Amino acid sequence: MKLFDTPSQLYVAFEPGPVVGIYTCGITPYDSAHLGHIFTFQTYDLLQRRLEDRGHEVRLVRNITDVDEPIYKKAAELNMPFAALAEQETALFQSVLTRMNFRPAFAEPRASQYISQMAVAVDQLLTAGFAYRLEADIYFDTTKDPNFGLFSGFSDRLQYAFMQKRGGDPHRSGKRHPLDFLLWRGVSDTSDPAAWDTELGRGRPGWHIECSVMAGELLGTPFDLHGGGDDLIFPHHECEIAQSKALGQPQLAKTWMHVAPILYAGEKMSKSLGNLVFAKDLLEDYAPAVIRLALMKYHYRTGGEWQPEFLDEAAELMTECMAAEKTCSLESSTLLLSEVRAALDDDLDTHRIWHALCDFVSASPGAAPDPNAVANVATAKNLLGLL
Numbered sequence: 001m002k003l004f005d006t007p008s009q010l011y012v013a014f015e016p017g018p019v020v021g022i023y024t025c026g027i028t029p030y031d032s033a034h035l036g037h038i039f040t041f042q043t044y045d046l047l048q049r050r051l052e053d054r055g056h057e058v059r060l061v062r063n064i065t066d067v068d069e070p071i072y073k074k075a076a077e078l079n080m081p082f083a084a085l086a087e088q089e090t091a092l093f094q095s096v097l098t099r100m101n102f103r104p105a106f107a108e109p110r111a112s113q114y115i116s117q118m119a120v121a122v123d124q125l126l127t128a129g130f131a132y133r134l135e136a137d138i139y140f141d142t143t144k145d146p147n148f149g150l151f152s153g154f155s156d157r158l159q160y161a162f163m164q165k166r167g168g169d170p171h172r173s174g175k176r177h178p179l180d181f182l183l184w185r186g187v188s189d190t191s192d193p194a195a196w197d198t199e200l201g202r203g204r205p206g207w208h209i210e211c212s213v214m215a216g217e218l219l220g221t222p223f224d225l226h227g228g229g230d231d232l233i234f235p236h237h238e239c240e241i242a243q244s245k246a247l248g249q250p251q252l253a254k255t256w257m258h259v260a261p262i263l264y265a266g267e268k269m270s271k272s273l274g275n276l277v278f279a280k281d282l283l284e285d286y287a288p289a290v291i292r293l294a295l296m297k298y299h300y301r302t303g304g305e306w307q308p309e310f311l312d313e314a315a316e317l318m319t320e321c322m323a324a325e326k327t328c329s330l331e332s333s334t335l336l337l338s339e340v341r342a343a344l345d346d347d348l349d350t351h352r353i354w355h356a357l358c359d360f361v362s363a364s365p366g367a368a369p370d371p372n373a374v375a376n377v378a379t380a381k382n383l384l385g386l387l
């Protein structure tokens with residue numbers, strides 16, 4: 001199959017071995033899963049399903065960022081312990097993914113379970129001279145990595161802007177370079193519950209080191225594919241690569257695949273803008289297969305504006321499919337299955353899948369019900385998670 005690889009900006013052959021290691025950056029559990037999240041993870045679910053169809057064992061790791069600043073803020077607002085908030089939102093997220101018929105993940109590690117390994121990694125970076133202390137905190141020294149910025153290919157100005165917008169602190173004085181990023185936050189306040197006692201002292205890891213450590217621990221490096229939303233290209237994934245290299249892992253992942261956002265009112269869905277469509281709300285009115293099919297109106301690399309009418313179009317197509325599969329010919333069912341497989345192999349071309357389904361429902365019926373045709377349609381629907 002072919003996938004679009006972010007750093008090379010090329011369609012590359014994705015032909016992994018029998019066991020495929022995939023790591024996708026997961027949610028920060030402080031608010032319910034919105035449609036943008038579902039779209040991202042559905043993309044990797046489709047990939048997983050096609051790889052399994054091709055006979056691979058897929059080890060998909062989808063982490064839970066339960067150690068991160070937005071959770072503490074939200075927990076304080078709600079006056080509840082941050083761990084309880086993370087637990088509650090993680091459970092809700094997992095129940096939505098189950099209802100949406102996602103294939104199970106190989107592992108869903110929580111950052112809070114890997115604190116000691118993260119502290120060891122930060123300590124190694126300090127010892128090797130790739131990190132430095134700034135007051136109670138520890139930063140990665142990006143000047144030690146001449147390739148920092150090559151992964152994203154973004155200009156210095158853009159890197160600076162994204163670092164500022166996406167949780168970084170380019171303005172903090174005392175840093176050796178504005179793009180140096182936090183590895184460890186020292187916490188002296190003993191009443192702060194989001195801190196652990198480690199050889200680095202009391203504190204918590206920065207966001208980027210969490211993923212490097214969990215991916216390395218669970219999959220080893222290099223693993224086959226790293227994914228996430230395209231807003232993670234910089235700084236998050238650029239930083240993951242720099243850290244892992246400095247920790248003696250020359251290549252973190254062989255292929256990188258990023259998903260564009262679903263927009264609402266012209267903007268990426270986000271808590272701060274208040275333009276969220278929650279999966280759990282849609283599930284009250286629509287079958288999971290209908291929501292999945294509606295999201296397949298968008299290609300993962302372009303995303304686009306959320307159009308609620310896609311749900312009704314998808315519901316109609318699902319109804320027509322269910323009617324057609326009872327009377328379809330072997331020929332039309334074979335064509336459907338081969339088109340679905342070919343479309344998935346072609347960089348997960350979900351537009352082509354919609355066309356294939358429309359062609360299938362408008363094809364002439366067969367002379368008599370054919371068990372092979374029924375099996376073909378079931379396989380095609382299973383590949384798309386539409387059962």
Ligand SMILES: [Zn+2]
Binds near residue numbers: 024025026
């Ligand atoms: Zn990550």
